[in-house]
Amino acid sequence: MYTAEYVPPTLVVDSVIFQLIDGELNVLLIQRGADPFKDWWALPGGYCAAGETTQGAMARILERKGGITIKQLQHIEQLYTFDTVARDPRGHAVSVSYMGIGLDLAPQQGSHTQQPHFFPLSALPDLAYDHKDIIEYARTRLAAKLSYTNVIFALLPPTFTLTQVQAAYEAVLGRELDKRNFRKKFLSFDLIQETDEMLREGPHRPARLFRFKTNGLQHLTTRFD
Amino acid sequence: MYTAEYVPPTLVVDSVIFQLIDGELNVLLIQRGADPFKDWWALPGGYCAAGETTQGAMARILERKGGITIKQLQHIEQLYTFDTVARDPRGHAVSVSYMGIGLDLAPQQGSHTQQPHFFPLSALPDLAYDHKDIIEYARTRLAAKLSYTNVIFALLPPTFTLTQVQAAYEAVLGRELDKRNFRKKFLSFDLIQETDEMLREGPHRPARLFRFKTNGLQHLTTRFD
DNA sequence: ACAAAAGTGTTAAGAATACACCCATGT
DNA sequence: ACATGGGTGTATTCTTAACACTTTTGT
Numbered sequence: 001m002y003t004a005e006y007v008p009p010t011l012v013v014d015s016v017i018f019q020l021i022d023g024e025l026n027v028l029l030i031q032r033g034a035d036p037f038k039d040w041w042a043l044p045g046g047y048c049a050a051g052e053t054t055q056g057a058m059a060r061i062l063e064r065k066g067g068i069t070i071k072q073l074q075h076i077e078q079l080y081t082f083d084t085v086a087r088d089p090r091g092h093a094v095s096v097s098y099m100g101i102g103l104d105l106a107p108q109q110g111s112h113t114q115q116p117h118f119f120p121l122s123a124l125p126d127l128a129y130d131h132k133d134i135i136e137y138a139r140t141r142l143a144a145k146l147s148y149t150n151v152i153f154a155l156l157p158p159t160f161t162l163t164q165v166q167a168a169y170e171a172v173l174g175r176e177l178d179k180r181n182f183r184k185k186f187l188s189f190d191l192i193q194e195t196d197e198m199l200r201e202g203p204h205r206p207a208r209l210f211r212f213k214t215n216g217l218q219h220l221t222t223r224f225d
Numbered sequence: 226m227y228t229a230e231y232v233p234p235t236l237v238v239d240s241v242i243f244q245l246i247d248g249e250l251n252v253l254l255i256q257r258g259a260d261p262f263k264d265w266w267a268l269p270g271g272y273c274a275a276g277e278t279t280q281g282a283m284a285r286i287l288e289r290k291g292g293i294t295i296k297q298l299q300h301i302e303q304l305y306t307f308d309t310v311a312r313d314p315r316g317h318a319v320s321v322s323y324m325g326i327g328l329d330l331a332p333q334q335g336s337h338t339q340q341p342h343f344f345p346l347s348a349l350p351d352l353a354y355d356h357k358d359i360i361e362y363a364r365t366r367l368a369a370k371l372s373y374t375n376v377i378f379a380l381l382p383p384t385f386t387l388t389q390v391q392a393a394y395e396a397v398l399g400r401e402l403d404k405r406n407f408r409k410k411f412l413s414f415d416l417i418q419e420t421d422e423m424l425r426e427g428p429h430r431p432a433r434l435f436r437f438k439t440n441g442l443q444h445l446t447t448r449f450d
Numbered sequence: 451a452c453a454a455a456a457g458t459g460t461t462a463a464g465a466a467t468a469c470a471c472c473c474a475t476g477t
Numbered sequence: 478a479c480a481t482g483g484g485t486g487t488a489t490t491c492t493t494a495a496c497a498c499t500t501t502t503g504t
Binding site for chain 3: 178180181185200202203204205206222
């Protein structure tokens with residue numbers, strides 16, 4: 001397949017797994033059990049072997065190291081391939097990065113790692129490799145995608161209130177939105193429909209529950225923001 | 226660096242090199258000299274070795290196979306990593322793809338290939354591998370970037386008329402724009418300044434030449450379109 | 451004089467923004 | 478009764494879209 005003198009770089013896959021916890025965007029990290037960066041927090045990642053797609057490798061590694069299956073993720077997309085020679089002290093490792101988004105993800109102890117853990121983006125520990133850059137890249141991509149896709153569905157439960165949708169937008173964009181304008185605009189996309197359920201959860205008026213008309217990523221015909 | 230039983234996929238880099246010719250977006254192709262896909266047209270591409278960045282590999286391969294140096298390119302960006310196992314019949318090859326944009330590129334015969342050639346996107350030959358998908362991905366990305374960056378500079382000469390700018394937008398977007406509205410909007414970005422030169426090239430009123438205030442990619446604060 | 455592209459403004463419709471009060475509930 | 482978050486409409490500003498004629502040149 002390639003000549004004797006051709007030695008490819010190591011190919012690795014790193015995953016940025018997001019979910020909302022308490023209205024904040026959180027990312028899944030594992031604590032490394034071996035050098036380099038032993039005991040540092042890092043994105044779940046690992047080798048991609050010949051014959052395995054990068055997304056296949058992502059699924060295998062996430063399950064083994066993060067205790068999460070990709071069926072729990074409502075959206076997955078490839079982000080960028082990080083390839084600087086110095087990013088891994090052991091030698092040249094090219095990293096294909098992915099973003100995955102889920103809901104109520106409860107990571108399990110992986111067989112090769114310490115307990116994986118979700119951290120809010122506002123309180124990340126020091127990170128191994130260039131993983132801080134990768135997370136920042138993912139957050140920027142997700143924020144951009146809010147404005148031209150329905151990707152918000154991946155952060156929300158099957159039924160949800162408009163206040164929850166707005167809170168999810170605000171968590172990703174990192175700024176507050178006007179309640180009346182947000183509802184008018186978001187409803188105009190025609191992505192969701194009322195259910196006949198209400199959410200009662202406090203000493204205040206119950207909130208209407210909605211659901212998405214279709215799941216799966218779609219491009220908006222009109223932009224948000 | 227990796228254990229004996231770990232065999233990485235081959236890592237290759239494929240480049241989509243665009244330039245405008247006669248008001249149409251063209252892409253650089255080479256004719257393959259060996260199997261697989263012998264004599265088919267393909268994107269210039271080749272192996273990336275350990276210790277070499279993917280962009281470094283791109284530069285080396287473009288020069289060798291396409292007769293173009295990356296210094297001739299006014300913009301380069303990574304696109305996507307194509308990794309399906311079946312995309313190369315010889316075995317699993319993961320392709321990191323790049324888009325490069327230049328001007329007056331005159332490809333030279335490469336040492337390992339037939340004469341490279343620019344083809345308009347509207348008249349592409351059959352292409353090897355998944356290279357048609359890669360070109361389509363690049364065109365879509367470029368069209369999207371027109372609306373939120375100044376990337377149009379990469380398609381234009383150092384001085385240019387507003388009609389040329391509009392024609393470049395139209396070539397990438399694949400649709401016509403209103404002259405008065407285009408000029409008003411584009412000038413409002415404040416990216417360009419008048420020169421005191423005029424372009425005379427026919428039996429009609431000469432056109433004012435402009436230049437960009439800064440080269441290099443910038444995000445627009447307001448969107449086009 | 452004619453053909454060809456350059457250059458230029460106004461109007462109307464639609465979208466974005468700013469903004470404040472009443473409603474339904476649990477305690 | 479009160480505290481809490483749910484729910485709703487309008488006026489203003491800004492942006493977009495549609496549209497046609499005059500100017501300057503080469504032949």
